[in-house]
Amino acid sequence: MNIVATAALLQLCFSATASVSDNDPTETLVTAEPGDAVVLPCYTGGNGTPSLTMWTKDGREVGGARDAGARVSVHQDGSLKFREAVSEDRGSYLCSSTLPDGTVFRARALLQITNVPDTHPDCMWVQTQDLSRIQLNCSWFGAYPPPKLRWGEAGDFLESDNLSVVLNGSRVTDGQKLKCTATHQLLKSGLEKSCLLTLKAPFPEGDPLAAAIEGTSVTLTCTETTAAPPANTTWTKGLQKSRIETGSKYVLSDEGPSYKLTILNVTKDDEGCFFCLSENQLGVKVLEVCLTVKTSSSAYTGGIIGVFIAALIVGSAVVVAKLLYSRRHEICLGGGFGDEDTGDVLSLVDSDDEQIFQDTVPQLPPVVNGRHLTLVEVHRIPSSDHDETEPADRSPQQPEDTEEPE
Known part of the structure; x- marks a missing residue:
C-alpha cells in the first residue's frame, strides 16, 4: 500500500508539473533607467514561499548566488x-519556482532599460530593380x-x-541631400541626432584603350x-x-x-569597342573601351624593331664617347673641337737641361758674376691663316737673367 501510495503521489506531482509547463507563462514588462534598483517578480501567489527558484536568460542561469552583496x-x-541595472541587463528572463506542495510555477519578465545610443541613426539605400523609385531606410x-x-x-x-x-x-536631382532626424524623450530639445544621404549620378571609370595578341585572353x-x-x-x-x-567567350566578374x-581566345573579330554602362535613378553614363587585336607575327616584328632601335641608340x-675621349686634351685645355690655338707658348728650360737645346739655342756662359743663369725662350706658334703672310721670327730672343741663390 505504501508503494502504491508513493507511486500515486509521484504521478500526481508529475501531472501537475506537466500541466503547468504546457501553459505559456505570461510576461511582465519592467522598465528602468541605468543605475536603478530593479526587482523582477516570479511567484506572487499566496501558497507559501517557493522552496527552489531558478532564473535564466537566453538559456543561461543568472543570479544563482543569494549573496546580498552581489549586483544580481x-x-x-x-x-x-x-x-544597479545596466544596459546589458535588458532582455527576457524566465523564472521557474517549485512550491511547497510540489507544483512548479513559471513566469517571464521583460526588462527594458531606457537608453539613448551614443551613435547617430543609420541611413541606407534599399536596392531595387525599379529605377523609377528610390527607397531609403533610417534606423536607430x-x-x-x-x-x-x-x-526630410x-x-x-x-x-x-x-x-x-x-x-x-x-x-x-543629382547632388540632392536627404536627411533623417531622430529624437528621444531622454534627449533635450535641440539635441536631435541625424544621418544624411547625397544623391549622385553614376560615373564609370577605366582605361579607354586595350590591346591583345590573337589567341590570348584580355580583361577589360x-x-x-x-x-x-x-x-x-x-x-x-x-x-x-x-x-x-x-559564356564560353566572355566571363563577367563583380569585385x-x-x-x-x-x-577568351581573342580573335580579329573581337576587335572593336566595348561599353561599360552604369545606370541608377539619376541617369545613365557609359565608359567606352576600344580593343586592338594584333597577330603574333606583328608582335614579333615590333620586338625586332624595338631591339634594333635600342642597339642604334647604344x-x-x-x-660619341670615343670621340670625346680622343679629343679630351683639347677639351680640357679649352680649345674645343675646331678652335685654333693662336696664343703664345712659354717654354721654361732648366739650366741643367741646356745641353739638349745646344743646336738651336746659343750657349751662354755657365756662370756670370758668380751666379747661374736660366734660359727662357719665348716663341709664337704661327696661325694657319698667317703662314704665308707673316713668316715666323726664329731669331733667338734676348734671354733674361734670373738670379738664383747659390
Whole structure:
C-alpha cells in the first residue's frame, strides 16, 4: 500500500508539473533607467514561499548566488533583484519556482532599460530593380523607449526604430541631400541626432584603350564608385550595344566597385569597342573601351624593331664617347673641337737641361758674376691663316737673367 501510495503521489506531482509547463507563462514588462534598483517578480501567489527558484536568460542561469552583496541575486521570495541595472541587463528572463506542495510555477519578465545610443541613426539605400523609385531606410537600434524618426525637414515624427520612405525618381536631382532626424524623450530639445544621404549620378571609370595578341585572353575593367543609389552596371558591345552574358567567350566578374569583362581566345573579330554602362535613378553614363587585336607575327616584328632601335641608340652613345675621349686634351685645355690655338707658348728650360737645346739655342756662359743663369725662350706658334703672310721670327730672343741663390 505504501508503494502504491508513493507511486500515486509521484504521478500526481508529475501531472501537475506537466500541466503547468504546457501553459505559456505570461510576461511582465519592467522598465528602468541605468543605475536603478530593479526587482523582477516570479511567484506572487499566496501558497507559501517557493522552496527552489531558478532564473535564466537566453538559456543561461543568472543570479544563482543569494549573496546580498552581489549586483544580481535571487531572493527568498523567488524574485530576481538588480542592485544597479545596466544596459546589458535588458532582455527576457524566465523564472521557474517549485512550491511547497510540489507544483512548479513559471513566469517571464521583460526588462527594458531606457537608453539613448551614443551613435547617430543609420541611413541606407534599399536596392531595387525599379529605377523609377528610390527607397531609403533610417534606423536607430538600441534606443528605448523607441525613438521618433522623420525623413526630410517637414512632416511629423513617427515613433519607430526603423523608418522607410519611397521617393519618385523623377523628382530628385543629382547632388540632392536627404536627411533623417531622430529624437528621444531622454534627449533635450535641440539635441536631435541625424544621418544624411547625397544623391549622385553614376560615373564609370577605366582605361579607354586595350590591346591583345590573337589567341590570348584580355580583361577589360570598369570601376564605379560614385553612384548613389548604387548603379546597375553591365557590359555591352558594338553600336547595337548588345548586352554581354557570361559564356564560353566572355566571363563577367563583380569585385566590389570593379566590373571586369574577360574575353577568351581573342580573335580579329573581337576587335572593336566595348561599353561599360552604369545606370541608377539619376541617369545613365557609359565608359567606352576600344580593343586592338594584333597577330603574333606583328608582335614579333615590333620586338625586332624595338631591339634594333635600342642597339642604334647604344652604338651612337659609344661613338660619341670615343670621340670625346680622343679629343679630351683639347677639351680640357679649352680649345674645343675646331678652335685654333693662336696664343703664345712659354717654354721654361732648366739650366741643367741646356745641353739638349745646344743646336738651336746659343750657349751662354755657365756662370756670370758668380751666379747661374736660366734660359727662357719665348716663341709664337704661327696661325694657319698667317703662314704665308707673316713668316715666323726664329731669331733667338734676348734671354733674361734670373738670379738664383747659390
